[in-house]
Amino acid sequence: LGQMNILPTVGVTAKHLLSRGGSNCRAQLRNIAAAAATEYHASEAEMFNELSNKTKGKKLEKIVVNVSMKDGSKKTFLMNKDVSTPFHCASHINKGLADSSVLCIVRDESGAEEMSSMRQPLTTACTLDFISLQSEEHAEIVNQAYWRSCSVLLGSLISSSFNGTVQPVGAVNNQYSDGYFAYDIKSKSLEKWEPSSKDYSSLVLSLYQRMIEKNLPFDALLVNSEEAERFALGQRYTMENKSLLCRIGDHVESVDGPVISHAGQIGRFAVLKASKKSNGIWRFSGVSLPFSQSVSSFNWGIITDHSRKV
Template identity: 30%
Template sequence: MAVTRFKFLSTFSRQFCTNSNAHVVQQTRLRIEEIRAKRLSIFDKELKRQQALIPRLEKIEVTYEGLDNETTTLVMNKGVSTPYNCAQHISEHVVKNSVAAEINGEIWDFHRPIPSDCTLKLLSMKPEDQHQASLVNKTFWRSCSFLLGAVVEGSFQDEISVSLHSFPPANVRSGSFVYDVQLSLDDWVPSQSDLRQISASFQKFVRQNHSFQRLDIDSSVALKMFEDNAFKAEQIPHIATKSSSGQTVTVYRVGDHIDISRGPMIASTSLVGRCLLTAVHKLDSRIYRFQGIALPSEIYINHFALGIIEARARKLNPARIPELKSN
């Protein structure tokens, strides 16, 4: 897949675009492309390696539980078939409206392979069960944080360095989803034009209908993948110790962007409707908290109601401020 670029130039960064440093700008742009291309190469190589470890296809039985407790037994391929593949056997409507899955009671990525016989439920953005609704909301919010990081990382294309730090656990009650980012700017205050331009890039990205592709990798592979980001490299050993194996890290790919998250994530960016960057707050040590809001693609509200939500999302999100050991 070709590398997608976000061509946002803030009013703050534009003042540095002079003939005297044009060669520096070009080098920075190539650097961004090289970093993303390297991560994609490692991701694809590791995915192929893991797929080659499957010696032969084994069949499993997936019991799909639909509306009114109707069940359908599907014979699928162990470690290869995903909830998406199961949905393809049911209906186009189910494929289009499924946000995530539930495997034996555990929320599951729509494009994550199924490892064994199981009971499957496919979740939409409007599940009747309140517990499922809470899980779906958190999955949607978490995915939006991930996408915000993708957009911000590609938004500053001049000499300004951008290092994604992390995003806090999804908390719908906070009023905004968040990504904390280090910029090589001491006191940047984005204008309304800046916010609108990043929002436009955000909207354009989600409309490209990218799937969320999950991959569990060894921590050594993760360290190689994120060796250009001091924060991620610092976080990876700790993240790995919390995995079931004690040495793996989960990454997701969306388009040309790869990042770390335990997930799960929504099926694709097409499930995100109206999305906005509402505020950027300076935290500390050049760390900026980017905050946004989004609506599921099937949910519409009037401008007045959206304005109330947007106003709330401008306030500093109270999520824990990240620890900074690397600068």
């Protein structure tokens, strides 16, 4: 359990972690957790931006968006079709609502509804219901979205943290009930690597510095299959000739459902282990708890020990 002291706790900054980690932690960061994005990631992010900005220079179509409030009242906004997101609507109400909402129920004028990411553009007039991490009614969907988001975050971290070429293979399709999430990469430069607990701690520290403390958004974009094929995705989820893409920082991933709003909603996070598979593939696994869920260091140690053994 003493090892848990070097893992981030909710509300502790990376600066404090560095001061506690000492020179060994800094050395590991220089050797492993490089902050600069690769050319591969930059090009993926540029393509995502290009698709997101398809309406740029065109006349924007307005849509009426109603927001159902907890007190039973409604607020109405005139938003931009294919540009405005549920997050924009929540921000018009208050910052607290925008920051705390993880998902959103989007109900169109016919009454059909779907669970959406907060940062996914709205395509039609609709009514929104914002969902928080504490939702009991939608707990299963929220939990799975959180797990899915952590997998994407782990993929972003691992894909950009090692010297040499790293090819993302994709997130392992874990359920939150499995007790861990995982992400596969392929890299010849890791053939002789023997991961240590210091390496895992350095990766987590880098994650907090680069993503969580900056509240990086999980941007979501629904594209057609032809547009999705432009991306060098490790795996692609397609439904009715559409693919949902998620971007955090410069990392773009195909996902099979909604993701949470931003990295600041993630609290405790641990990289549990890295296992070498066949054909140069490495599998990294992790576990996490949301920012809103407090847990003692002792119980967090129990959680990580259990997940590491699964």
